[in-house]
Amino acid sequence: xxxxxxKASARAMMPEIIDELAExxxxxxxxxxGFPPEPVHAxxxxxxxxxxxxxxxxxxxxxxxxxYPAVWGEIPAxxxxxxxxxYGHYDVQPAPMEQGWTTDPWTPxxxxxGRMYGRGAADDKSGAAIHAGTLRVFGGKPPVxxxxxxxxxxxxxxxxxxxxxxxxxRFKADCMIIxxxxxxxxxxxxxxxxxxxHVQCTVEVRTIDHPLHSGVFGGPVPDAFVALxxxxxxxxxxxxxxxxxxxxxxxxxxxxxxxxxxREMAGVLPAVHINGDASIxxxxxxxxxxxxxxxxxVPCIADAGNVLLPVARAKVAMRIAPGADPKAELAKLxxxxxxxxxxxxQVEVNEVKASDAFMAPKGGPAxxxxxxxxxxxxxxxxxxxVGSGGSIPLLETLMKASxxxxxxxxxxxxxxxxxxxxxxxxxxxxxxxMIVAQALLIQxxxxxxxx
Ligand SMILES: [Zn+2]
Numbered sequence: 024x025x026x027x028x029x030k031a032s033a034r035a036m037m038p039e040i041i042d043e044l045a046e047x048x049x050x051x052x053x054x055x056x057g058f059p060p061e062p063v064h065a066x067x068x069x070x071x072x073x074x075x076x077x078x079x080x081x082x083x084x085x086x087x088x089x090x091y092p093a094v095w096g097e098i099p100a101x102x103x104x105x106x107x108x109x110y111g112h113y114d115v116q117p118a119p120m121e122q123g124w125t126t127d128p129w130t131p132x133x134x135x136x137g138r139m140y141g142r143g144a145a146d147d148k149s150g151a152a153i154h155a156g157t158l159r160v161f162g163g164k165p166p167v168x169x170x171x172x173x174x175x176x177x178x179x180x181x182x183x184x185x186x187x188x189x190x191x192x193r194f195k196a197d198c199m200i201i202x203x204x205x206x207x208x209x210x211x212x213x214x215x216x217x218x219x220x221h222v223q224c225t226v227e228v229r230t231i232d233h234p235l236h237s238g239v240f241g242g243p244v245p246d247a248f249v250a251l252x253x254x255x256x257x258x259x260x261x262x263x264x265x266x267x268x269x270x271x272x273x274x275x276x277x278x279x280x281x282x283x284x285x286r287e288m289a290g291v292l293p294a295v296h297i298n299g300d301a302s303i304x305x306x307x308x309x310x311x312x313x314x315x316x317x318x319x320x321v322p323c324i325a326d327a328g329n330v331l332l333p334v335a336r337a338k339v340a341m342r343i344a345p346g347a348d349p350k351a352e353l354a355k356l357x358x359x360x361x362x363x364x365x366x367x368x369q370v371e372v373n374e375v376k377a378s379d380a381f382m383a384p385k386g387g388p389a390x391x392x393x394x395x396x397x398x399x400x401x402x403x404x405x406x407x408x409v410g411s412g413g414s415i416p417l418l419e420t421l422m423k424a425s426x427x428x429x430x431x432x433x434x435x436x437x438x439x440x441x442x443x444x445x446x447x448x449x450x451x452x453x454x455x456x457m458i459v460a461q462a463l464l465i466q467x468x469x470x471x472x473x474x
Pocket of ligand 1: 112146147177203
């Protein structure tokens with residue numbers, strides 16, 4: 024198929040693709056424990072229908088160990104052609120109205136800006152729509168081998184990682200397309216090539232062996248929470264750079280993230296600074312960033328008494344730069360917290376988790392073809408390389424299962440999509456262009472294999 028045929032095909036199918044996506048958004052597929060299972064199964068069934076409507080046979084895949092099934096489909100590669108794996112997920116984050124939703128999250132609503140609003144419209148039900156649409160361009164019979172995996176537990180405890188580890192041969196592919204990303208600005212194509220990793224630990228500070236009257240003993244006797252705050256405060260300098268020594272970091276080599284856009288997207292209040300000495304792209308994608316995500320042992324304001332606290336705990340999380348060893352970065356963080364407690368207080372630091380960052384292997388044919396395909400799909404606009412501050416541990420597992428595979432990370436989750444937040448949305452044009460890009464990528468890979 025040539026470019027104009029692919030574009031015409033994508034254009035023609037869009038009304039149906041959007042109807043299918045809208046139906047998918049109505050199913051509140053939160054796979055977290057405690058949420059009703061029926062909508063998750065209904066979403067699974069709808070994804071099956073979307074691929075069947077594309078002319079591509081899929082089945083229910085039991086990922087073993089309980090949990091929700093994935094959607095799986097596979098066709099062998101024609102002689103000499105590569106195999107492309109298409110990944111997405113149909114489960115979503117919860118969408119409590121208190122987040123600030125202005126429309127019902129489970130009623131897909133198209134607003135004047137042309138975007139469809141609803142939980143999961145972007146993350147990552149749009150990925151299922153893009154993959155189904157891509158196969159539909161070829162009438163379900165693309166000129167490469169295809170493996171489709173749309174899982175239902177990406178946002179919660181996923182059984183897919185263990186399944187991939189136990190069945191690596193099923194996931195062998197030359198190219199993995201992960202449609203769970205997006206452009207920074209709608210209409211400007213990007214390829215995501217690196218993701219930060221994520222480590223966490225808890226830190227506990229003890230100062231006295233029982234609570235004390237804060238008037239009788241306050242002054243000479245240190246309070247545990249005050250000591251904890253002083254300790255946590257050593258993680259950053261005055262400009263908000265994380266200053267744990269020895270952490271891996273580098274300057275982001277690709278496109279930057281414009282300051283006005285980060286202010287708008289993050290809702291940064293007017294006088295609040297944008298932190299860091301490096302560029303925003305670097306601060307988001309290639310520098311470590313520590314944050315405190317929970318505190319224990321401190322009464323809430325309503326229960327506050329005049330008491331010196333004997334013990335206080337915090338959970339510290341840190342995003343780590345691509346290329347860093349998560350265990351090593353966590354060890355540096357933990358040692359730093361142990362060494363920097365003030366006033367000789369007792370400190371105990373415990374490991375919670377260390378997940379890998381990700382760097383897409385460079386220099387392969389699929390990455391080059393993807394850049395070409397994105398340029399074609401976006402009418403000649405040059406695609407740029409960006410990172411992602413979030414982490415997808417599955418990518419490292421897929422890489423181990425299929426060494427040498429190339430990874431193409433893209434999708435319709437542009438910065439305005441506000442995934443995981445209120446009023447999540449997707450622009451149908453992004454879905455259409457991503458269908459075109461993926462179909463052109465597949466065609467280019469097939470053509471290259473034939474030449
Ligand atoms: Zn996602």
